[in-house]
């Protein structure tokens with residue numbers, strides 16, 4: 410059950426990141442355009458909606474990254490035993506949520522310190 | 524495939540270049556190639572984002588314009604847009620069976636990924652060379 414949901418989650422996070430790349434493109438283009446455009450994009454990213462979207466993006470990226478590593482492990486021919494699959498699915502989910510929280514705590518510490 | 528029993532090729536060599544679109548393994552292989560490359564690049568990308576957080580415009584430009592950061596970001600952006608182009612192609616092929624819609628979506632996918640990739644790459648180059 411969990412392993413099935415993890416497979417679908419890999420596809421959904423991949424598709425979400427596909428569109429999230431628009432945010433990166435917008436941010437980079439704005440930074441390259443100058444201080445005014447940069448201020449606008451920074452305002453959006455710092456708003457409640459912006460932070461929420463970026464939080465979900467962080468989780469999607471980390472979940473897809475760990476899920477991708479899981480796929481690569483399977484490609485090498487390992488991790489097919491039922492208990493191994495279960496373990497990998499759990500590690501992907503717990504790892505992605507844990508790393509997301511850690512990154513955001515570090516992020517707030519970085520901003521707070523500067 | 525050989526029927527004489529003297530085929531010296533490995534199974535992987537036999538399937539190379541075959542498949543429904545004669546590009547099955549090449550597509551698969553590039554998806555894996557960009558995935559493997561994506562692991563260190565994504566980790567590096569996360570560190571760059573952390574370094575950029577809360578900076579003013581001048582500082583952000585300076586960080587993104589330094590050679591190592593710029594090259595890492597360019598590799599990340601180009602690798603990831605290629606990866607997501609291949610990935611979305613698989614998703615479209617899996618779910619869309621109407622031939623016209625499929626071709627239209629595959630085209631849209633190509634345009635989207637090229638625009639995103641070029642926009643990111645152009646911005647990064649402009650930040651480096653300041654033109």
Ligand code: HEM
Nearest residue numbers: 420423424426427477478480558561565603607610611613
């Ligand atoms: C901006 C970052 C990324 C985007 C936009 C993205 C997008 C996608 C998309 C749209 C798919 C197709 C999903 C499917 O067929 O179910 C996919 C598949 C895949 N991604 Fe990513 N991806 C990203 C980062 C990564 C990273 C860092 C890895 C590293 C491990 C990775 C590993 C994979 C693998 C192995 C697959 C194939 C899964 C399969 O065969 O079912 N991706 N990605």
